[in-house]
Amino acid sequence: MIWKSAEQCGLCLGDLAVAALIDEVKLTPKPGLVDLQSPGSHTDMHAGLMIASADSLRSSFEAMGSTAYGREPNQELRETLACIGRTGEQSMLLTTGGINTHRGAIWALGLLIAGAAICGSGEAPEQIAEAAGTLARFPDRTAPISTSNGIMAMQKYGVKGARGEAMNGFPHVVQVGLPVLRDSRRSNMSENHARLQALLAIMANLDDTCIIHRGGMETLLVVQQGTQKVLELGGASSIAGWEALERLNKDLVLRHVSPGGSADLLAATLFLDRLSILS
Ligand SMILES: CC(C)(COP(=O)(O)OP(=O)(O)OC[C@H]1O[C@@H](n2cnc3c(N)ncnc32)[C@H](O[C@H]2O[C@H](COP(=O)(O)OP(=O)(O)OP(=O)(O)O)[C@@H](O)[C@H]2O)[C@@H]1O)[C@@H](O)C(=O)NCCC(=O)NCCS
Numbered sequence: 104m105i106w107k108s109a110e111q112c113g114l115c116l117g118d119l120a121v122a123a124l125i126d127e128v129k130l131t132p133k134p135g136l137v138d139l140q141s142p143g144s145h146t147d148m149h150a151g152l153m154i155a156s157a158d159s160l161r162s163s164f165e166a167m168g169s170t171a172y173g174r175e176p177n178q179e180l181r182e183t184l185a186c187i188g189r190t191g192e193q194s195m196l197l198t199t200g201g202i203n204t205h206r207g208a209i210w211a212l213g214l215l216i217a218g219a220a221i222c223g224s225g226e227a228p229e230q231i232a233e234a235a236g237t238l239a240r241f242p243d244r245t246a247p248i249s250t251s252n253g254i255m256a257m258q259k260y261g262v263k264g265a266r267g268e269a270m271n272g273f274p275h276v277v278q279v280g281l282p283v284l285r286d287s288r289r290s291n292m293s294e295n296h297a298r299l300q301a302l303l304a305i306m307a308n309l310d311d312t313c314i315i316h317r318g319g320m321e322t323l324l325v326v327q328q329g330t331q332k333v334l335e336l337g338g339a340s341s342i343a344g345w346e347a348l349e350r351l352n353k354d355l356v357l358r359h360v361s362p363g364g365s366a367d368l369l370a371a372t373l374f375l376d377r378l379s380i381l382s
């Protein structure tokens with residue numbers, strides 16, 4: 104598949120990104136997260152809202168793809184994309200009545216869309232993630248001065264958060280999510296189980312600032328160890344693993360924590376996976 108124009112590239116990548124977000128929301132059961140069965144640890148979100156939020160981002164994702172098509176990563180492109188990203192955040196907030204459903208996903212998918220548009224079709228996920236990382240390393244001089252849950256977690260605990268993940272070329276996507284997704288498929292797991300397995304592998308490794316913000320480092324460790332235990336028991340496709348997954352879900356809901364960053368990186372994994380199948 105070869106994109107013949109910036110517009111075609113934007114339409115294609117916008118479609119893939121929205122589809123990846125909807126696949127992520129529909130994946131069930133996800134610990135602490137909104138899925139088709141429950142809102143997890145959230146009181147203000149549900150699956151319909153997440154899907155509407157994903158749809159509201161289509162034009163911003165398309166614009167990121169068409170803008171980055173055939174370009175080099177540079178300061179000017181980085182800041183143009185940031186401006187499109189902020190417009191996407193406004194569409195999301197308008198659609199959700201002010202609820203932050205997909206801020207981290209706009210960041211991760213926006214950069215990966217741009218990386219894919221820079222590389223052109225047919226490029227390996229690692230190269231796309233590297234191009235996205237190169238873009239993320241340019242400073243965003245247009246960013247409003249503000250604080251956030253991620254910045255507070257970075258300052259208090261020294262974790263790298265969503266910024267570090269992007270600047271390092273999305274290691275939890277290309278070195279964790281994608282290989283686990285593909286290995287799980289190769290071992291004949293169902294698609295649902297393979298995707299859950301990828302999510303669990305990301306959760307077991309990521310310093311998710313959504314969890315840290317609500318529960319501190321102690322809770323992050325509990326979640327990472329609980330997730331690792333599910334994987335050791337065979338993960339989503341074994342009976343013992345499934346039971347442990349249900350226990351983990353209950354525990355996260357009781358603790359009122361949600362691995363939102365891991366969900367975003369699963370969506371990023373599904374995006375790169377879909378893109379590589381198309382190429
Ligand atoms: C550079 C930005 C990342 C700026 O981000 P900011 O500092 O404002 O935000 P952060 O808090 O640092 O993180 C952003 C979101 O990234 C997700 N995330 C968390 N940990 C990780 C991780 N280790 N790796 C990757 N991604 C991670 C997470 O998103 C999900 O959670 C959101 C809800 O979380 P939160 O806001 O903490 O929770 P609330 O319920 O809203 O708050 P409380 O009620 O608990 O108080 C949800 O959106 C999920 O998606 C983090 O929230 C970048 O965002 C930026 O500059 N954006 C503008 C420009 C732009 O879009 N550019 C794109 C292309 S250049």
Ligand SMILES: Nc1ncnc2[nH]cnc12
Nearest residue numbers: 128136137204363366367
């Ligand atoms: N399924 C989900 N539930 C809660 N927060 C999220 N952020 C991204 N996806 C999410």
